[in-house]
Amino acid sequence: MLKFFHLSLLLFGAVFGSAARAESVLFLNPGSTQEAFWVSYSQFMQAAARDLGVDLQILYSQRQPEFTLAQARVALQGPNRPDYLVFVNEQYVAPQILRMAEGSGVKLFMVNAVLTPDQQALIGERADRIGSLVPNDEEGGYLMMKELIRLHPPVVRGEQIEVLAFSGLKITPSAQLREQGMQRALAEHPQVRLRQLVYSGWTRQRAYEQARQLVNRYPKVSLVWAANDEMAFGAMHAFAEAGKVPGKDVLFSAVNTSPEALQAVVDGRLSALVGGHFTLGGWALVELHDYDQGVDLDRYGGRDRQLSLLQLIDKHQAQQMLAMGASPDYGVSFRKLSAKGHPTSYRYPFSLQILMH
Template structure:
């Protein structure tokens, strides 16, 4: 661990020391280089940076918050500082990053998970916080649960539908919000019984090990809700090992539009798919570029915003996204999304439809 941390920091210092000083951005990616979601997230940011002429560097913390903090310390207190730091309030570490940023001269922008209300009250207003963009995680969890229930075959009056739920990390805001959305949907459908919710840390292997036990404990389960695609795949693998068929004997759902998740949805192994939030970092780049050009973000929807990126994916959309493949620019002209010179009524078109035109 210490060797990995040291190597990461050395590489980070080298990157910053050679970086151009005009509009340089560092993104502290909390995920792993093995996670399709966080890799696609970074790729979309890089596509935006190329189009906008931004000098972007990305560092992964491999889901180790102590590494994120070490990276932030060098970025904010070292000799080669970026103009902007983009980061995630993963495992609630944002206040520590804000403390490190004090008097650094670096402007800050949060994505995916922003400050909680309690954290904001403690931190107060700061001039170095440019803004934040977060997705509709609660609504995403709700939509996915509603869709799973909708596509489940009808049951006789008085019968229950049994389900399992696989969530991420208990101390991650996005996991909590998606759970809340799931529970909101369940409150509307009392005939659906949640037998157990487990925390699988966003990983396929952990969900697989848990699911092997849970399917033995609850053999009548016919709905499985998962807060990301990796956990869904782990649960599906365990279910298939019981001799039953995912998508037929039990219906599975997932969040994320990785190629594997899109293909599983097209093939019918996944019955409900929610996604679109991998674009969030790219949209943040558009706002930062506008800010750099003097645009007042508050005129165009606010500097701190939640945007409805998580939406149900249908089969035609899934096929279209698969056909896009690894297009280096995703077919998006990011410069045309700028609010500069636009009337106050303009709102950034940050959604999947912009991506899929």
Template sequence: MLKILHLSLLLFGAVFGSCARAESVLFLNPGTEQEAFWVSYSQFMQAAARDLGIDLEIVYSQRRPEQTLAQARLALQGTRRPDYLVFANEQYVAPQILRMAHDSGVKLFMVNAALTPNQQSLVGERADRIGSLVPNDEEGGYLMMNELIRLHPAVAPSEEIELLAFSGLKITPSAQLRERGMQRALAEHPQVRLRQLVYSGWTRQRAYEQARQLLARYPKVSLVWSANDEMAFGAMQAFTEAGRVPGRDVLFSAVNTSPAALQALLDGRLSALLGGHFTLGGWALVELHDHAQGVDLDRYGGRDRQIPLMQLIDKAQARQMLAMGNSPNYGVPFRKLSAKGRPASYRYPFSLQTLMH
């Protein structure tokens, strides 16, 4: 009887110990619960957390940096502190969060937008800042602009192709980088003339209002570049109301693989679609889980990394992604991606291909 009791206590201790070791992660989602991108981002993180056994909490800041900072303060200075705080340097909030985190015991990981070179030089190295993962935003803006130009019908050498561009927030690194990529593509195609670049704050309504005015000013526009899907749909609505047919009279591009964007690509209303970076938070959790188990992230590609997640989505991929949209776990074996026990040559296979296996 004593042996059985002793064994039971050992088993209880093993189970309790494994529960106690589950790392807790708080993600400060900079978006809203109404934005398809940030909702899909959270869903992919939740799938990763389930598979990895991570205690994940997600709070939304409704695109208000002051709310992000209030949430960070509560997490870093409150009584229930997470093991890890995951956040984006959206609207450059990172230095303030780093200041709050001093001596908190919470480990910090940045996604989507990391410290700028200037911020990094001011902040310096910190033991509690364990890493960052960002997508290839600049390359994404370039790929998308190039694809739009490639798809446009040929014009006479003396003619211009007119373009409108809708970007997000001026003080958001991802918007700036996507614009830079667009400008790089335009430098290679002098026949394409950017009539105007406007900031629509990532929102459909603002892009719609701006597009109505711009279309009256520039009636010959035949290309529309947008830094996300919501703004593309807002601009598309204005052009449609003016009698212009998307995909025929004017070609639109967008970023994000929301169901609406994927369907618009299949319908031909969107001509170029870029996506894949909604997976970033899920991949970050793989690294955090490894870090909690003593893995040195520097050995496997560096702690601060940009990964080429953003890629042009073709129609076959759009169909596949629409079909998997309601799958709660995405079928990704997150545990198997771990670097634990792997040779130093191992690199995390974080890509859209891993998702679309």
């Protein structure tokens, strides 16, 4: 792991050193090269960069926040600095990155998870922080739970529907927000009872190990809510081993549009899937490119925005997205989304619908 990390830093220095005069962007990907979500996130960004003519580099931290900070230090304080640094406030690394960036001349853009209100109050406004884009994580958690409840067969009056929930990392804002959405949906349905919420660290193996115990502890569970696809599949494996048929005896939900998750929707094993936020990095590049061309983001909907990217994906959409995965540019003209030359009433039309033509 350490060897991989040093190599990634060396490559980073070499690449930006020889860059042409397109604006250079470094994305610090907090995920692992084994995670379908973060790999697809990078691929969508790369498609946007190709179309926009942006010089994009991506470094993965393999879910090690100390790697993210070391990569940021080299990028912000080393000799080959990018014009823009795009990063995620995963495990609350943002304040340290903002401190490192002071006086570096590098402009900052946050995606997926931004400063918490407490962090924002401590740090205040910064001229080098040019914007942020986050998804509707709370709504995503809510939509999944509502859909699971909607699809559950009716129960006799007074009988409860039992749920298990698998969340990510306690200190990840997206996990917290998705949980809050789930709790909001549960509050609207008193006949649905959450038996237990566990933290599976976003991983399939951990969710599988936990679910093996929980399926015996709570034999009446018929709904499983999971904050990502990996954990949903881990739990599904354990329930299947216990003789329960996913999509029939137990309904599962998940977040993310990995090919495996989309196929599980088509097959009926996943009953509720929300996704679409893998596009955030690509949309961020559209805004960065506009900013670099002198566009004032404040005049086009604000520098800091939440996008309703997490939406329920039905079987037809899942089939569409599986077919789309084979196209390297996703069929999107990123340049056409630019606000440059538009009246100030223009709003970036970022959504999953752009991909669904």
